[in-house]
Amino acid sequence: MMLENILAKTGAHPETLLEHTLSVVEKWKAVRARYQPVIQDDKFWEESLISVVFHDFGKIADNFQHGVLKGIYGYRHEFLSGMYLFASRHKYYSENPLPLFAVFGHHKALTNDLFLKEVFELSVNAEIIQEFLEEVNHILGEIYGKTYKGRDVSKYIEKAGLKRLKDDYQHRVWRSMDGLKRPDRKRYIFYKAILHISDWLASGHQLLSKGIDYNKTSLKASILAKINHENNLKGKEQLAAISYKIFQQKSLIAGHVLAIAPTGSGKTEASLLWASQKAAHERIIYLLPTRVTSNAIYTRLLQYFDQQEVAVVH
Numbered sequence: 343m344m345l346e347n348i349l350a351k352t353g354a355h356p357e358t359l360l361e362h363t364l365s366v367v368e369k370w371k372a373v374r375a376r377y378q379p380v381i382q383d384d385k386f387w388e389e390s391l392i393s394v395v396f397h398d399f400g401k402i403a404d405n406f407q408h409g410v411l412k413g414i415y416g417y418r419h420e421f422l423s424g425m426y427l428f429a430s431r432h433k434y435y436s437e438n439p440l441p442l443f444a445v446f447g448h449h450k451a452l453t454n455d456l457f458l459k460e461v462f463e464l465s466v467n468a469e470i471i472q473e474f475l476e477e478v479n480h481i482l483g484e485i486y487g488k489t490y491k492g493r494d495v496s497k498y499i500e501k502a503g504l505k506r507l508k509d510d511y512q513h514r515v516w517r518s519m520d521g522l523k524r525p526d527r528k529r530y531i532f533y534k535a536i537l538h539i540s541d542w543l544a545s546g547h548q549l550l551s552k553g554i555d556y557n558k559t560s561l562k563a564s565i566l567a568k569i570n571h572e573n574n575l576k577g578k579e580q581l582a583a584i585s586y587k588i589f590q591q592k593s594l595i596a597g598h599v600l601a602i603a604p605t606g607s608g609k610t611e612a613s614l615l616w617a618s619q620k621a622a623h624e625r626i627i628y629l630l631p632t633r634v635t636s637n638a639i640y641t642r643l644l645q646y647f648d649q650q651e652v653a654v655v656h
Contacts, residue, residue: 345473349410350401355547359401360477365544367481370394372543372550373536376623381532388486389441392427393537395478397445399423402474404465420449421457422464425507426499428515430492439518440526444533446515448541454516457508464504471496554651555622558594558615562586564646565611571645590615610642 350362357365374387381387400406400422424446428435435442446452471494479489499507522530543550556564562584570580593599593612596619601609617626628643630636633656640654 343473344467344470345477348402348407348470350398351545352410359398359474362398362544363395363477364481366394366397366540367391369540369543369550370536371485373539376550377536386529386532388488389438390444390533390536391482391485392490393441393444393533394540395481396423396427397448397537397541399426399474402466402470404467405463417460418449418457420446421460421507421511422466422499424515425511426495427492428510429495429498429502430490432514434491436514436518439515440530441533442515443519443530444537446511447534448537454512454519457511460504460508464500464507466496466500468494468496551623553621553623554626554647556647557618558586561611561614561618561646568645586611586615594619610639614646 345360346358348359350357350359370391374390378387398419400417400419401410403417403419403422406417406419424442427442427445443452446456450456475490475494482488482490502510539550542548566581566584569575569584575581587608589601589603590608590612593601593616595616599612599616601612603609613628614626620626628639630639636654636656640652643652
């Protein structure tokens, strides 16, 4: 089987394209299991799986394989990945471009000139592509009992050449961006995020994180420990218990909360109490207007949560 010799990456953790693809699919399964109750759309998940399966397809090209052995990546593989998908089902992806855009944009922000500077000799092996498509059908058959509906367009890809493919991207693929509305953008973000998460977990050989799970009782214990530590209280001096303020207790509702209170009155704790209602895997995003205040709240939250659970992003 020639596909087994096609590399996805070298270095400390070398992997073949097939190994990496299968690993990403396994991570995708875990992501789907978690978020399917949120995104209850079978068509979405089927299209997402196609994006995941084909996201690194472009690495199958001969010039990429020649380069990867030397640690040189000659071109953006996601260009060929996306163009093969588009050519294999051009009518469908012209009308439903969002999962295709996730493939094109899974490394860099998607723009109409993203691949304009690409210069390479395109060479693909039709036999290896056929083996890859057989694996694709095996994956889809196992999960959805279906086969991939697209045509094998490897001969077209090689015959078309780089210039034609870049023209097609600019004038046919990118044109599909016209008329996209806000719901489309949200759906695209979901396709892209799921591909990113699955790819990152597979590349890092990690499991899907469990997230932060806490409640009002465990939060109160953390606040108590913080107060005792900040006031250097030891032994019998330590406070044995605390109570939430009335406005903090009133913050524990399912809807939106607007809290207006002086600095130092406990609004942060009220917001954390409100956020404790989230599902374990959901994130908390705490927004502040300046770098200084963001750094300060980051340091403060480290007193309530483990360091690996908190990050600051400016």
